[in-house]
């Protein structure tokens with residue numbers, strides 16, 4: 002029985018070719034067992050290209066262009082990973098099938114399913130935002146025109162608004178404000194432009210704790226960026242005004258938003274979100290869902306650490322979880338007994354927080370630390386900036 006099953010060709014389906022999905026596909030493909038036994042790896046995405054989220058900030062400050070940053074997902078085919086450019090429209094964990102394509106309704110069967118569909122944006126939930134010229138910092142396509150707008154602003158107010166939590170890469174809005182500060186300095190307009198950053202939370206980075214939050218606020222203060230905690234947008238009005246739920250009204254000339262996030266529609270429509278939760282539930286160590294051979298990695302899952310702290314939505318965690326799940330699948334194929342695998346997610350991650358002038362701080366976190374989440378921040382340096390550049394370069398060369 003064990004022999005028959007382990008020699009049978011398995012169909013591994015990965016939904017979403019983002020940070021987590023691409024890492025998982027590569028780790029599986031590079032494994033000798035998977036390669037030699039002809040197990041099939043299929044990855045599906047509605048986009049036909051990959052670009053790391055952090056590149057948005059490099060397009061913003063002009064060190065990259067949007068066109069130069071997109072990598073065709075069809076390159077995965079050269080590595081023996083089957084890529085389907087299509088939309089996932091339904092997931093049925095009982096019949097073990099995934100439906101793709103609105104028109105074709107093609108059904109794919111799987112032996113293992115890795116759900117890595119990320120999170121969707123929901124700016125429509127912020128009254129008046131899009132109608133009144135708000136720009137989504139997290140939508141790469143909007144960044145080139147944001148850059149133009151910032152460079153042509155000679156005086157006025159820039160409002161950067163975190164609209165709700167959780168959102169991807171918690172330090173990113175603060176990085177953006179510091180990079181904008183740098184751009185305006187170089188442009189000669191900094192003295193006549195106010196930069197304000199608003200967040201609904203009482204501290205800058207709840208997930209990193211009060212100490213790091215204060216260090217971030219100090220960095221903002223040092224650069225004359227005004228930090229406004231406990232400001233949740235109620236409504237964006239025409240004529241450049243924002244009303245907040247705390248009763249304050251402020252002016253803006255350029256409004257930059259970090260959108261509300263939600264689980265992808267196909268996950269919600271397929272009944273994969275439990276009542277009272279916003280994302281997929283998984284085992285915090287194995288990323289297994291309650292459904293047989295179904296794993297959920299990256300932004301699409303929610304892993305509570307303690308209190309109101311959840312594993313942040315970040316590529317580094319999507320990648321770490323991809324490693325765990327790939328090894329679990331490999332071990333299960335080899336032994337036909339998932340419980341024999343020791344592959345476990347350790348809750349550790351890091352990120353480089355850019356501060357302008359080609360410098361970056363280094364934030365490290367251990368969310369499963371026994372005494373509670375442990376985080377640290379190293380002061381900005383040129384060395385960490387170089388490591389951030391290398392972070393992207395190394396992964397792209399491994400993956401494509």
Ligand SMILES: Cc1cc2nc3c(=O)[nH]c(=O)nc-3n(C[C@H](O)[C@H](O)[C@H](O)COP(=O)(O)OP(=O)(O)OC[C@H]3O[C@@H](n4cnc5c(N)ncnc54)[C@H](O)[C@@H]3O)c2cc1C
Nearest residue numbers: 017019020021047054089118119170299300314315316317
């Ligand atoms: C400005 C910015 C800066 C960031 N900086 C960092 C950083 O410095 N470090 C870091 O670790 N993280 C960073 N992140 C966060 C990081 O990009 C995400 O957390 C990471 O991409 C999550 O990986 P994922 O695989 O879960 O989802 P994603 O990478 O979002 O991939 C999900 C994929 O699923 C696809 N998809 C969704 N629904 C469907 C469907 N129905 N059918 C087919 N395909 C579908 C999407 O097209 C997408 O390609 C940053 C993000 C932003 C926006």
